[in-house]
Every structure is written in structure tokens, then in C-alpha cells.
Amino acid sequence: MNALWTIAGKDLKILFRDKAGLFWVFGFPLMIAVLFGTIFAGGEDGASKMKVSVQDLDNTDASRAFLKKLSESTAVEIKPKVVDAQGAVRKGDLVAAVTIPKGFGEVSMFSGQQPEIEVMIDPSRRAESGFLKGILAEASFAPMQQSFSNPEIAKVELTKSQRQVQADASMPEDQKKSLLQFLGAADEYFGKSQPATAGESAAFSGPKIKEVPVNRDQIGPRNSYDITFPQGIIWGLVGVATAFCISMVKERVGGTYMRLKVSPLSSSQLLLGKSLACFIASVAVMVVILLFGIAVFRIRVDSVPMLALSIFSSSVGIVGVMMLLSVIGKTEEAVSGAGRAALLIMSMLGGGMIPVMMMPSWMQSISNFSPIKWVGLSLEGAIWRGFTFAEMMLPCGILLAIGVGAFAVGSLVLAKTKD
């Protein structure tokens, strides 16, 4: 096992020292993913914004101030006039549907009755949910802030609060007395005070946010990057396969393979060591590109276990393809040329340039013969298609079969040409 790691370590070191090779493995795929993602996104900044509908049942100054503040957020894009907001959330067209309840502007912040904003959101969107709640809370300060920055509005609010406290039968008398004393003093203060500058507001408790779970049932990419990052990964894997193909033939032609063959290592150890390096590089490419997409373009992975399955089977498939292509020629030039051409065709047919779903049906049928198509499908299955384990078995099974089969054929050809 140590020998395998020694060979793999050497190959990875060589790969990472080759700056041109690294560009094709990491740089170019990211360029493809970002460039096409941005183009398909129509140049809008929507990819980084949460699409939210807001239904204003209150329609008061306070609710309008809340809405205005919310629309100023750079993280939220408010979709106007959504007829079936709940349906849109279910389909994934909207991240959430917000409802401002009737009486939102009437309820006093001192009465203990806080405004309850309803948010319909998919419970699986935990990150967005937390983020949105923060934004809603921030926006809720807007009407309060407006009130306290204007003594006239504040006096009206205080009078309203005094009335609500007096009418509240559930409140203990001593507490009621203390609160009325405080509201009276505040009323007297605002009678003497001038309008305050922005930011000088009194403390109050924030709004209550009621989360209404709406499970999504729509299957589809959430944004263009959901499609272009798997495409980018495809190009990264093509880069890895090409680099290792060339490295294999270089070893054969250059004499290092012969030197290794006369060492105590067996032939299978040599090939497995090389394959391990290719496998690790493939996994690294997929993980790095995906992490970049998740961190910067907010790609969300539906199922991490399915993604792990996709990464594993795709990497096995790429190892097999690499091994097979590395024996299609006897010289570095032959393998490099033919290998690149074969991988380019596989990649184009497999959705590396145009997503398979956008191809005409006859071309989609042809794409079934490209291992790259199954890499893309398995990634999409894990990222946004919501594939079950059974559904993942088709692309992953094909990739594993290609990996094992192509590796066996490549190894046999290599064994026959070893002399």
C-alpha cells in the first residue's frame, strides 16, 4: 500500500507543479462554469439574491415602510404580484413567500403584542431561512424607527399604547400601573422633544416571525450555475484524464516505466498507483470546483451522500477512460493528440459545451455513449435533480462499469505492448 501512495504522491506532485496542466484542470473549468453561468443568468445579479414574494395584507404606512426597507436589501429580490406564492415556493421558483398580517401597523410594540410575519419556506432551506429572518427583523425596525424619529407619530403611538394597556384585562394591576406611568412620562418627553436623527430610536422587542413549512416538489435547476458548474467539472475531469494519459505514455516512452518495472513492484501495483493518483486528482477537481460554486455562487447540493456517490463513480470512470486512452498510441504525440480529440468529443457529446437537456433528442441518444454524459447526470442528480439512490444507480453504475471495464482493457493492452 505504501508503494501505491508513493507512486500516487509522485504523480500528484508532478501534476501540481505543471502550471499549464493546472490551468486546464482547475482554471479553465472554473472559467467555463462562471462564464456560462453568468451568460445564462442573463447578466442579472439574481443568482446571489433570494427571490421572495411579499403579500401586504396590512397596507399601512408601517407595512409600506417595512416593504421599502426589505426591498432595499441587496440579498433579497422581491417578486411582485405572485398569484400562487405557496405554489411558487413549492416549485422552487421562490425561496420564500412573506405575508405581512393585517394589523401589522396597528399593534403597539409596548403592548406585548408583537406583529407576526408569516414566512412560507422549504424547511430544507435552513441557511436561507435564517438569513431571511435576519433581513425581515432588520426591515421591521423601519416603521418603529420612523415612529421614534418623529415625535408627532410617537405621541400617537404612545396614546394608542396607553389605550391598549388600560384595556388589557389580563395584565396585573401593578404592572399596568408602572407601564402607564412610563408611557405618560414618555408622552410628556415627546411633547417637548424635536424630531430625532436617524438611528436614535428607543429599544423595543422585534417582530415575531412565523415559519410555515412548504416542501418543494419541483425538480429543476435553481439557477444557471446549477448547470454550468457540473459542466465546468466535466472540463476539469477532461483535463485530469488528459494529464494522466500523457503522463502514462511519458513514463512508457521515457524509460521511467521500465525502471519501475524492474523494481520490486508488481505491474498491478504500478498501474494501481497511477490510477490512485488520477482518482485523487479527479476527486480534488470535483470538490474544489463545487466548493467554489457553493461558496461564491450559492449552488446548493440536494443530497451530500448522492454527491459523494457521484464523485466516487465519476472518478472511477475517469480512471478507466484515462487508462484506455493512454494505450491508444505509442508516442506522447500520438496519445496526446488522439486522447485530447477523444475526450473533446466525449465532452461535447456529454454536455460539456451544451447541456444534454438542451440537445435535440437524436443527439441526446448519441450522448448515451459518452461517459461524460453520465458524469454530468450523476452530478445534476445529486445537486438539483433530487435523484434517489435507485435513480443514481443508473449513471453511477454505468460510470463504475466503464471505469472497471476500460481499466481492464487498458491494462491488458499495456501488458501486451510491454516488450
Place this chain on the structure above:
Amino acid sequence: MVTATNLRKTYGPITAVEDVSFEIKKGELFGLLGPNGAGKSTTIGMLVGAVNPDSGAVDLKNQGPPTLPKNRQLVGLAPQSLALYDELTAKENLQFYGAIYGLSAERLKDRVEWCLTFAGLNDRANHLVKTFSGGMKRRVNMAAALIHEPELVLFDEPTVGVDPQSRNYIFDSIQALKEGGTTILYTTHYMEEAQRLCDRVAIMDKGKILALDTVDGLLQKYGGTSVLTAELMDPEMVAPVGATIDGSHLRMETREPLKDLASLSDSGAKFKTLRIDRPDLESVFLSLTGRSLRD
């Protein structure tokens, strides 16, 4: 140390090696001399177990073929092509090959230092091999064959594309290695190298061994006569038996040039200039094949 018996290898219609047999003794520096395409590298491939012979056998130390795991450790190979990784440093290349042979960390460290000294590249240990000259790469290539202290080392054309300075360094290193008791197989198409370094030489051509002996033995058997030429002080001198005199120039073909020179001197000959052309392995090859080694 090594016994090759009736080795034969064909590639399609081409017979690369035909009925090759020889034995290399422990501590010997054995040369395979022949032009490009003579079958030297294929023979080496079979000796180290990288090429399967169609027929015949190789035995290492009476322990069986070189493909046996226990025999792998006995052999070090410096192939004709530079078997190095350009994107790794000299030290990393040596560390990699040492690790492949299962050297422990401490031993690996010592051996890497030894190999770098052998190659004369301690000061360039951490430089990428791709930045090295042809001679430096050759030296690392040879050092990598020695990383695990093999008993038998095979150097396949180690001076191809090497500058004269590096070539001399390589000769000295090989000589030192031999003096240390290592058994060496050295292939070359330069007859001067074989003549200078090897205890015994097998002359190969078209896949066959044409002759095998010590250098002196080969010269004796196939080298022909030495030629003694001189410009005489006394042009009136009578030509001795076997010599011709044209004006003041004497020419004499002889198998024992020093003995005949002494006889000439004893008979009163005085020389303005004197030259002895001894036969070399080039003339041996010419004698055996009818063509020059460099053809």
C-alpha cells in the same frame, strides 16, 4: 553473478536477439559493444526481466530469473533513455526510487546523500531535473540505479549526448564503483569506452554475439597487426625483414611492435619521428563484420 543462456527475442519479423549466451562474474565490468540496433538494449531488458525472452533463460546468482521478487533487489538499471521525472528535483527523484525499493527513512536519507555525491550534484540536489544539462541528467540517471545498493548494475549507453567533462566524470565514477566490488554491465557503441573500462567485452551485431573475450584477447585474435612507422635519420639504412623503406620513411606491420622496435634500435636505426598504431576494437569489429562500428 549473471548467466544468460541462448536468449532469443523477436518483434514480428525482426529478430532483435539471437542465441545470446554469456556469463558475468562477480565484481566484473562486462561490456556489450555494438552499433545502434545491435540488440544490446533488448539483451539488457531480458537480463533485468523487463523483456520476456522468446526462448532462453537468465539466472541471477543461481537464484533463478530476474523477475523473482528476491532478485529484483539485486539489480539496478540505468536505461538508455533518461528515466527521470523532469518536474521533480534530483533529490526527489532519488527519494522516489529509494521508496519504491522499500528503503527505510534513515537508510533512504543516507543513500540519497551517497547518490548525490556519486553524481557530483550535492549543490544541485534541490533543483528540478528539467533545469539540468544532458551530462547532469545522465549522472542522476545512473545514481538512481544505485539508490538501493544493488550487486549488479546495468548501464545502458550512459554517455550518449554527454559533454567530454561529464564523460570523464562518468568513467571515474564507474571505475570507483567497480573497485568497490559492484558487478557492472556496460553497453556502448563507443569502442574507446569499452576498451578503457571493461574487463571483458562481448561484441554484438545484428542480435548476435560475434566475439567475447578480454580486450587484449580480442585484439590478439581479431585486431590484426600493429603498424610501426618512422622517419629515419639515415635513409641509406637497409630495410629489416618485414619492413619497407621509401626514402627516409620506414613502415612495418608487426604483431609485436615493441620487440621489433627494440631490434631496429639494436641494429643502429635512429629515428627522427616514430609512431606505433596498435589495433583497437574498431579494427576488431571491422575484422568481424567487414564494416566500421560507426557505419
